[in-house]
Amino acid sequence: MIRYAMVIDTKLCIGCGDCVVACKTENKVPAGLNRDWVVEATTGTYPNLQTEFRSERCNHCTKPTCLYACPTAATYTWEDTNIVLVDPDRCTGCGACIAACPYDARLVMNEGYVSKCTFCHHRVEKGLDPACVASCPTKCMHFGVLDDPNSTVSRLLATREHKAMYEETGNEPQVYYLT
Amino acid sequence: MREEILITVRDNYKIDPTVSAWGWQVIADLFLVGLTAGALIFTALAILGRKEDTFAFTAKRLPLVGLISIGMAMSFLFLKLTHKQVFYSFFLAFVPTSVMSWGAWLLQVVILSILLLAMAGLRQGYPMLSGPVDKFGIGRWALDLAEKIKRPVAWLSVIMGVIIAFYTGTLMTSLDARPFANSGLMAPLFLTSGLATAAAVVLLGSRGEQERRIFSYTLFGLIAFKILLLALTLVNLASGSKVQIESVQMIFGGDYTQLFWVVFFIPGLLLPLLIESFGLRGKRSAWMAISPILVLYGAYMLRQLFVDLGQLSGYIDYVNTYNPALLDLLRMH
Numbered sequence: 001m002i003r004y005a006m007v008i009d010t011k012l013c014i015g016c017g018d019c020v021v022a023c024k025t026e027n028k029v030p031a032g033l034n035r036d037w038v039v040e041a042t043t044g045t046y047p048n049l050q051t052e053f054r055s056e057r058c059n060h061c062t063k064p065t066c067l068y069a070c071p072t073a074a075t076y077t078w079e080d081t082n083i084v085l086v087d088p089d090r091c092t093g094c095g096a097c098i099a100a101c102p103y104d105a106r107l108v109m110n111e112g113y114v115s116k117c118t119f120c121h122h123r124v125e126k127g128l129d130p131a132c133v134a135s136c137p138t139k140c141m142h143f144g145v146l147d148d149p150n151s152t153v154s155r156l157l158a159t160r161e162h163k164a165m166y167e168e169t170g171n172e173p174q175v176y177y178l179t
Numbered sequence: 180m181r182e183e184i185l186i187t188v189r190d191n192y193k194i195d196p197t198v199s200a201w202g203w204q205v206i207a208d209l210f211l212v213g214l215t216a217g218a219l220i221f222t223a224l225a226i227l228g229r230k231e232d233t234f235a236f237t238a239k240r241l242p243l244v245g246l247i248s249i250g251m252a253m254s255f256l257f258l259k260l261t262h263k264q265v266f267y268s269f270f271l272a273f274v275p276t277s278v279m280s281w282g283a284w285l286l287q288v289v290i291l292s293i294l295l296l297a298m299a300g301l302r303q304g305y306p307m308l309s310g311p312v313d314k315f316g317i318g319r320w321a322l323d324l325a326e327k328i329k330r331p332v333a334w335l336s337v338i339m340g341v342i343i344a345f346y347t348g349t350l351m352t353s354l355d356a357r358p359f360a361n362s363g364l365m366a367p368l369f370l371t372s373g374l375a376t377a378a379a380v381v382l383l384g385s386r387g388e389q390e391r392r393i394f395s396y397t398l399f400g401l402i403a404f405k406i407l408l409l410a411l412t413l414v415n416l417a418s419g420s421k422v423q424i425e426s427v428q429m430i431f432g433g434d435y436t437q438l439f440w441v442v443f444f445i446p447g448l449l450l451p452l453l454i455e456s457f458g459l460r461g462k463r464s465a466w467m468a469i470s471p472i473l474v475l476y477g478a479y480m481l482r483q484l485f486v487d488l489g490q491l492s493g494y495i496d497y498v499n500t501y502n503p504a505l506l507d508l509l510r511m512h
Contacts, residue, residue, distance in 0.1 A: 032190055034191060038187045041184075069278070069354070072272055089265060092261075092268050095200030096279045099200055100356050102495070103494070103495060104194050104495045106191075
């Protein structure tokens with residue numbers, strides 16, 4: 001399996017929301033629905049507070065519980081990678097994947113089928129970055145193959161402190177945040 | 180402190196502000212499938228024990244109640260699907276890792292089993308219904324066949340009843356992203372609850388004195404065991420992972436404490452247990468009919484709470500400040 005990963009530098013992210021707009025534009029996500037979003041997380045005790053901005057989306061886990069839960073095989077991985085996709089022609093909208101995703105990263109389209117972030121695989125197969133990464137004005141987002149030690153994502157994760165969200169779920173999420 | 184605020188819009192349907200992908204249709208489905216499972220098991224045991232005369236309602240009339248239940252359950256499940264036009268996709272694949280996929284296939288065997296049991300009991304249980312069926316050659320042949328093979332079907336029914344009741348609980352357990360429902364005890368809890376609902380239906384429908392007396396004892400035992408399993412489930416959650424401990428706090432001092440204990444536990448479990456304890460003396464008064472009704476109510480509420488609180492619990496806890504009404508207010512000015 002080729003593991004694609006996204007690495008987001010929380011020290012550079014300013015929470016502008018360009019990634020959200022880029023995703024909606026690129027993927028024609030209907031009004032009122034979102035495949036990605038930005039979280040402002042504040043921790044600490046006043047006056048020693050720390051704030052980080054996190055651009056979040058489907059984590060394209062290598063052990064995706066949503067895929068395991070889907071009863072119709074509508075959820076599948078793209079070409080031996082960890083990119084998790086949904087086939088609208090097989091999705092019944094039963095909601096099993098929504099209940100199984102610990103990141104609440106799925107959404108129900110107006111037509112009734114379930115959708116989610118695709119890591120813009122239609123761009124990735126042309127050698128391009130996902131729209132959110134390409135549009136980031138602070139260049140805080142990076143995308144690439146994790147198994148390639150020379151890729152930007154591998155080098156960043158090798159040299160910087162990082163975290164992934166709720167790793168205790170065992171899903172092995174592939175969106176990392178540099179801290 | 181730890182505060183996580185969504186600073187871009189996220190108001191995804193059935194996801195925000197809290198997950199609500201599964202509504203009353205799934206709750207009703209779990210309840211009715213549980214009732215069918217109980218009907219399968221009790222009817223099959225009456226047939227296998229050659230006690231069809233003693234347990235006349237259970238052996239001959241209960242299967243039709245189960246058949247109607249499973250029919251309604253399937254209808255509700257269909258109503259729940261948000262992309263109905265491809266509902267047949269359930270039967271285009273078998274996904275071994277998906278509990279729901281197992282359920283989709285197993286339910287076909289369950290429907291067949293309960294149909295055959297209902298047909299086997301139709302002539303004696305519902306002569307008004309069997310009359311028209313017997314007028315047609317194929318109908319007569321089908322009823323004859325069902326009566327002939329009822330013992331092997333009963334063996335299959337006991338197994339399928341246990342499996343399908345376990346399925347309803349395991350469906351909840353398998354969703355480990357929903358901590359409140361993620362306990363291994365859900366399967367036996369839902370099986371016990373399914374048996375209790377079927378026993379309650381027998382007590383409501385049966386006129387046989389011995390049948391009612393034995394099901395009085397049975398229902399008392401099942402309610403007591405259900406309370407024990409529920410207590411163990413809560414202990415299991417309270418001693419689990421951080422998210423499980425947080426989730427169970429919803430009913431121990433949290434927003435759902437009164438709903439769980441006052442609206443569900445006392446009227447749905449404790450009160451029927453108390454009423455059924457009077458039945459242990461051997462005489463069942465007319466006023467005690469309230470008890471099986473409360474058992475049915477409790478069984479529905481049990482599923483409602485585990486589905487709803489399961490969806491309310493999770494890993495994500497964002498403060499979603501987006502208020503769609505604000506847009507309307509802006510437009511007004």
